[in-house]
Amino acid sequence: MAKRGEKKNLRGRAGRMQGGRGSGRATQGHVRLWGRHAVEAALKNPLRSHHKLWATREGIASLDGELPADFPIEYAEVADLARLVARDAPHQGLVLECDPLEDVHLADVMDGDEARPIMVLDQVTDPHNVGAILRSAAAFNAAAIVTQDRHAPPESGVVAKSASGALEIVPWVRVVNLARALEELAEAGYWRIGLAGEAEVNFAEALPAGPVALVLGAEGEGMRHNVAAHCDALARLPIGEAMESLNVSNAAAIALYAVATR
Known part of the structure; x- marks a missing residue:
């Protein structure tokens, strides 16, 4: 597995935990990840700089490959590891402290590939939802997700665990102004489709040929007016009347499938 960063001596004694004991937070400037898939993906990512791995021997044995x-x-x-992560977090015997990923710019991901949509998230703040969207984005080969630098969760163990390794695969672009990012996507040839339950057009009808940017708003409030105004079309998923709406991560997965199979 790839590893960059500071090297330290191995420690074999359990119970002498260092670094934010009981807080569930990493030391300043670092990110703390947990769970087998999230940790394993981070360890294999050559763009990560790692600092320390706390683990049970069973956790180490579960990893694919040798350190x-x-x-x-x-x-x-196990009880000691629980003090290093968020309350009741399923760490699976593995807690990794590492540097956050380097910033990715929008220009780096606009490759114009019609088979690789870009997901634009407007004020989706729940880290579980963002992680689940990252996972679906990886499954359907999306080019990136784009969020505002404010009103979006930071890179964290909760996002990484929900993403099940996809945090290391799918580029995450953070921008200052989401409306301006949508303008740049249009200039690059992307058709911008906003998912909105009140829209009259079905998503399949609005889906064109060519590269697509899928725009999703927060649950409840939906897209902000200015973001919706920067979409080329608003469309709805054809769900039954028994449910008013879908969870944003479920809606994202369905939209990504529709793009992949158009």
């Missing part, structure tokens, strides 16, 4: 002999590991008991 370098000099990788900084501190073995611990």
Whole structure:
């Protein structure tokens, strides 16, 4: 597995935990990830700089591949690891502290590939939803997700666990102004479709040939007016009357499937 960053001596004694014990937060400037898929993907990502892995021996054994002999590991008991993560977080015997990923710019992901949509999220703040959307984006080969730098969750263990490894695969672009980002997408040839339950047009009818940017708003409030105004079309998913709406991550997965199979 790839590893960059500071090297430390191996520690084999469980229980002598360091770094934010009980807080569930990483030390300043670092990100703390947990769970097998999230940790394993981060360890394999050559763009990550790793600092330390706390783990049970069973957690280490569950990883796909071997760590370098000099990788900084501190073995611990399950209860000790629970003090390093968010309350009741399913760490699966693995907690990794690493640097956050480098910033990605919108120009870097606008490749114009009609088979690789770009997901634009307007004030989707729940980290579980963002993680689930990242997972669907990876499954359907989306080019990136785009969020505002404010009103969006930071890179975190909750996002990574919900993404099940996709945080390391799908570029995450953060922009200052979402409306301006949509203008740039249009200039690059993307057709911008906003998902809105009140729209009259079905999503399949609004879906054109060519590259697509899918725009989704927060649950309840939906897209802001200015963001919706920067879409080429608003469309709805044809769900039954028994349910008023879908969870935003479910809606994203359905829209991505529709793009993949058009």
